[in-house]
Amino acid sequence: MLHLKTASQKRWLAQVDENLDEVLIDHAHCERKAASTAMNLINAYTENRDLCHEMKQIVEEELEHFEMVLARLDARGIRFRRLAVGPYGRRLNQLVRPSEPHRAVDRLLVASLIEARSCERFSLLAEHIRDRDAELADFYESLFESEARHHSTYVRLAEHFAPRPTVRERLDQLSASESEIISDGSTLVRMHS
Template identity: 30%
Template sequence: MQQLLAPIEQFLACSTPDSWIEKAKQPQNLTTLLIDHCNCELKAAQTAMFLVRKYAVDKASAEQLLLWAKPYEDFVYKKERDIERFLNRDVKKNDLIGELTCRTDFAQGQDLVNKMVRLIKEEFHHFEQVLAIMHSRGIDYENRRAGRYAKGMMKQVRTYEPAALIDKLIVGAFIEARSCERFAKLAPHLDDELNRFYVSLLRSEARHYQDYLALASDIAQDDISARVADFAATEAALISSEDSDFQFHSGAPIA
């Protein structure tokens, strides 16, 4: 595990505050944590899908991606909340049926599609896993709005292309890296089921951060270290400073 986490700890400019871990491990906060985690998994899949649809594929393929996401979005936004039916639907529930056609005007389109489709599939699966754990514990799903962390990171994204895409990919890398770091720190303080589950997520989250960063570097075709350092400083400030809300990516709880 330490070998897996070492690059992430080097990438992030700060560690999760001990005060956040102390609050997160309290039994009365577990419901909030699981609901927000479930939301985060869906948002991660949606973000990756947006990047593929906007930048990499033709119109027909973009529509195909929306069909893939439809059961998840119906569950969340249309509130079709029959969990048993949702979790036990067709065996191909988490597969993108057919191939996507990349646009010809984006050189890195196929690489972005390959990396993001795998990420989407894994995040949808993680969403279902968290949802199943919640269901077994009598916790109902709730929609959650983006918190200070996500908004603070996205404020730094440039508004012109390809800089906007590069920045969005860097933001994705930090979100995935922070998730991985928090899973590792929190797992020892949770019950056996959640401990095993969070540890099982580490490898995929670590790869997601690497995929995002590799894509950003390839698309920039230049050194992105200065831009990564800017986002690292922003991310560390959001994580280290006091936060009135408690979420999976929130900052230090107000004393």
Template identity: 30%
Template sequence: MDEYAELLAPIRQFLQCETPDAWVQKACLPENLPIILKDHLLCELKAAQSAMFLIRKYAVDKESAATLLEWFKPYESFAYDRIGDVHTLRNKNQISKQILARKQSPYSQDLIDKMVLLIKEELHHFYQVLEIMHERHIPYDGITAGRYAKRLFSHISPHDPKTLVDKLIIGAYIEARSCERFAKLAPFLDEQLSNFYISLLRSEARHYQDYLHLAQLISKQDISERVHYFGTIEAELISSPDEDFKFHSGVPTH
């Protein structure tokens, strides 16, 4: 992992705490691999959905909004209705039309382009996790959401543009924490999973920076105080006891 030290240094500085060793120890147990993979699978979809909802609500024209919904259909049908499988989802990560800003949108094409690239990468990662599960005969039978994202989103400002800025900051923390956890887990996993998690580090690191950049671009004030505020909440969720073991959960209680 030495070659990734430079990549991970700003992420570790950005996060207000490290993942506790107790979580890493539990996550490395073979019997917990299905939970980690199933939750990781859904995390990739949710990350893509969050980016899609943001640009649908704030930035894209009507036709582009419909195109985005169509793009997500096969993934959401699989995740929520168990329709399809690893074979039917192959090569679905294509988008037929350009995603364009609505007229007189206060948000730039830069926001849209960054979010569309993020969506493509997250959906590609979703499929990669699904392939690994398929190879290992781990069925996808659904998984309940942990407390992490729900608690973070419960602190969002109710008024735009602060709402959008807060969502982007939270997106940055989720991506940064994912990156940090991939790096923590990689040395303890088998070669295939270790290589896969290491391969995700670069894109996850870029995603967190994109979110922060866009948040500052949209905000009329300096976002440092708000970033610190959400960082404190995020660190408390990671470092406090948590009965529900998930990819972004806190310290295991058992």
């Protein structure tokens, strides 16, 4: 369903255990960046009404999630602040081909993979912290459905720019690269480290 080639490694859960506060801060930034990505796609492909409609909904949901994470940070007395950006998104976006319509396909599929990885990580995180923080576990479980839906929406919209078999082949290629990136990990404690 999520088109991920590999599951997250236990190394990530060890990072979460070391600094959950920083993962929560990064999660807020991820929601903000997801809204920005959807808005940028509206700006880039404004003539595509279906894409614009779907992106508007995603912008609204991602900003709602941003506010929800900020509320959880506030409730826990965690100060929201800038963080150094991890390499995950940058490395994925470097795979985007420069010419259209390949660029549109890749931008949408990269966004889909980020949503898929977030979905997988939210589920993993909810399960991992359930015994010590049921409220936060419930919150992460509640996000699963929308992240999965966003993933599917991005894949479907890529088919506006290329035939389905072409999109699926490129999704497989990008997913293999995403697996390498996530396996490499990062020393920064991030939602996608």
